[in-house]
Amino acid sequence: MRAIVVKELRENLRWLPVGVLIIGVFLWLVTPVSIKYGQISTENITSACGVGAALFAIALGALQSIFDLSDRQRGYLFHRSISGNAVMFGKVVAGAILYAFACAIPLTCLALWFAWMGPEYLPVRPAQLLPSVLMCVACFFLHPATLISVDRQARWFGTKLFPLVAVAAPLIMFLELTRGGGTMGWWFVTTVYVLLFAVVLIAIQPHHWSRKLLLVVGSVVTAIICVVFAVTCRESLKFQQAQPTYAQIGLDAAGQPWYYRGKQIREGNGYSYKQIALSGAPIRADQMPNLDAALPTNFEPHNFSYVVSNKTWQWRSRFASIDYSTQSHLKTFYYDNRGLALVYDRENEPPLTGVVSRAGFHALGEVPGAPFSLNAIAFGNQLSQPLANAGYDSLWADRDGVYQFSPESGAVTTLLNMPIDSGTGIVPIGGDAPQLLLSSGGNIHQFELVDESGETTWYDLDSPDRHYAITRSLPALKLQEVATFPAPPFSQSDFSSMAVTAEGKIVALDIANTAYATLDSNNASQWQVTHFVSPQQPVGPDAMLMAALLPIGLYLVFTSFFVVGNVMAGRAPLTQLDVSLPSADTLWVLIVVAIVAALALAMVTNWLCRRRGLGRGSVVLWTIATLILGLATPIAVVAIYPKLVCEPCPDCQRSRRIDRTKCPHCAAKWCSPPATGIELLEGQALVVGSNERRAVTAT
């Protein structure tokens, strides 16, 4: 085994620089770009590292095994007094060593760079590269999978595809764990899928190079076209006004909750959305509202604000993720998990100017004050959503209070010193300034955000000089308590969202959308709970998510049928592609079409498998695989299994397979080809018959 390892190392050492280059380039693509915009994300580094490492692992595995497909090299290497598995294991060990260096060199350089730059320049520690290291370790399993796939002859389903599927599945799960999904993850999934498919195709027997090449190129091109097409559609649709409709709950001007079907449109400069209601009905007790009823003219829904809790994981500093950051006035603030916010000023040298604690800004070298008890930037940002929507700086908040931070002066003003469990920011219907509803110890405290003169008129939702990248400064604010009341008495203790009406009534919606409660804050009397029947929420698949989960092949079929389905449902085809929650009809059409398409494909696969003469087990497995892997499966079957060759049976003249000993029709064995009369075999003498010569064994 040691001999194999040494030999493989010596032979493949030349690929090490290539590996360093691939992984290095991917890291380079992510890192300096992030730094330019003042943000560096461990998530992005992990993804980039993963793509580079996966590519290298597959390439290395292929390079280590593809030459052994030649008869001579195979005969020389495998005819030894060591088992084939030992040879394979040796190759994997050698691959692991090379791969480790290929990953370690760029990552070490990056870590050294981080360390050399220091926290004054970059808000990352070298230790934050650990997720990337884990990613590299995980991606290495593609190497033996490739090795096995290239080496093995496909005889039954599992031997060819199973190693790759088995590796790809946990890898994708790992990826989802280390990062929160998003477009990058989708790209990664696509990349991995395409690569895996390509590897499967490369692994076909060495006789059909042209077909193999065609399939690899074809599948990669198809995949790229699909991805480009899907992303283009998505991006272009983002900037069109058309949005899908879906059911939601809102209040009318009088504070009456309505169930309505509405859509969101971009308005103004395109950075904010506006709800438009199309149809719906008021919510009455114990009734199911008719979603399709006509609305009164000038009906304008006001939406509820979601209540955020301090328990959510998002406010904790996660190991594998970027610390929450916010940007304003060319400064970037990172929440450091010691409870302080680091301030990076891009115009300063070095960029790290100091830290912010609950006591205010401290330049480097000063002793900071008390730390925040949560990621104050993130939690405050969520609490003061109305401020963010209007482009203002956000308030900061943690478990112990609400703070106003002035980016210019660096001063931190404590607006409220009170334990906070959860809360939300709300602009009352027809109101002029946002309010904070903060839940603390079973009670809800209602605050108005007022300026120093006690007025709420400072709030200005849409300012013409607003810029998407630079936030507006807040005036010096105060929290003025309006009322205190108990939490709404829902059966489940949580409530999902709240709103404040023009008359100052509070409306709370329970988390299951089956009850709402109203309370007149001026009287601070009891909550009035109304139960209602919620129409079935049509929850549809996100087209992009499906694209990520379903392989490219099925996605193509899916998309085309999807368009057809939409046309059948009476909608313009393309405008519906970005559907998050399609209507129930569309969804049904969609599901039916998808199932029909999948079943049709499965039937095609089944037919192909039987034509290729696979065993019953393999046929069933491949057919089931079609439902999961889509169009890739029949292509793989065609590519992997050789054509079935039949010849007429010498006995019954019917067509029979050449690789079976017995004829399925007459159970005859193959007989030797007719003697030519010139066979010279030992121990056999030729005797002369009447006209023909027959070989008989001499006795």
Next chain:
Amino acid sequence: MQIHITAGSPQSIYRQISDQIRRLVAADKLNVGDAVPSVRQLAKDLVINPNTVAKSYAELVRDGVLESQQGRGYFVARRKNIYTKAERLRRLDEALDQAVGEAITLDFTPEEISERLQMRLEKLLPQAHGTK
């Protein structure tokens, strides 16, 4: 003892070996009781398969040219006739037919041929000739 073999000749290799040993014995280059090289040695010297040598020796033993002594190797045997008179005549005729046929095609007169034959007999078998 000098034996040459040629691959690709009309005579098979084992026949070439046995013919040459026969000739050597007939010409008294090998005397009764002389040892011939072992099968392995001869095969090695000639770069041929030992089985071929073994086969040729086996034929020579069968024809009474050589005799095998257990564990010691092969030796030239005392001459004894194992063929009947008729068989010997038939074999002689066969050999002469071939030689005479060849000679006729080369345009030699019968006198020339018999003179030539006589010369060869004297050279190859001096003592036999003398006793006659």
Next chain:
Amino acid sequence: MLGELVISAQGLTRYFGRKVVVHDMDLSIPRGSVTGLLGLNGAGKTTTLRMLLGFLEPTRGACQIFGCDSQSLTPEDRARIGYTVEGHFLYGWMTVRQSQEFQRQTFPNLNVGLFTETVRRFGIDPAQKNRTLSRGQRAGVSLALTLATEPELLILDDPALGLDPVSRRALNETLLDFCDGGQRSILLSSHLLDDVERVADRVAVMVHGRLLVHTTVDDFRARVAAWSLDLPPASRAIESIPGLVQARSLGGRTVVTVADPDQETAAAIARLSNSEPERLSVTFEDAVIAYLSRSRDSQSFLAHTGA
């Protein structure tokens, strides 16, 4: 009759696509024999050897080495088999000595003395890189590596391909030394008929994937005969000769090669010839070539050599 078998095959058949490369081959090779496997390029020799060593699955049929199915040879079985691939593949970046070390680490016991001796016979410096070796030297290293593992059975795929006369002689000597004790066996494919005649005691001829000849060299020679007929070339009439292997025209006459001639054959030949047919002597090479020419033009018995 054949003693203990080292190689056997029953109905061994292999297709590549629709083309049958090895067709229904029955093979029995006894211990202690040197078998020359002859055939034109593409006759199925390499495919047969690859199936024997378990590197290729037969389409149907089976083959065994030492009685063990070729598809499931264990490392211990492989240690008893020496195999050199066509063209004597070696890793070019290794030196001869490194190749020896690689072999030593992957086989249970390597006879270093034998290796050194064989390498010396081919005139090779052990410090040389494999890629700088000549073809003959590479064959020497390859052979030395294989022989030094002291196998019981040697399977050589065209070992003499492209070798100079000196290397060929060294190869033949090495092979004969190898099977000195009579217990070791060799199966080699080759195109060099003279060498096969010298070294082999058994011959197997493959034509179009079929094993037409498999017997001892002497038996083979004894059973093939040739006549020169006074018959115009390209006459279809000769196809009636029983056991006709090949017919070719030579100086206005037709030369026929037949297998296992008997009275019926002689009678048929006498009938066809306008004058007395002339019996020709057949060399080993003639006999093999008669079989191999047949595969060139299997549709007709007439090989158009002279015409």
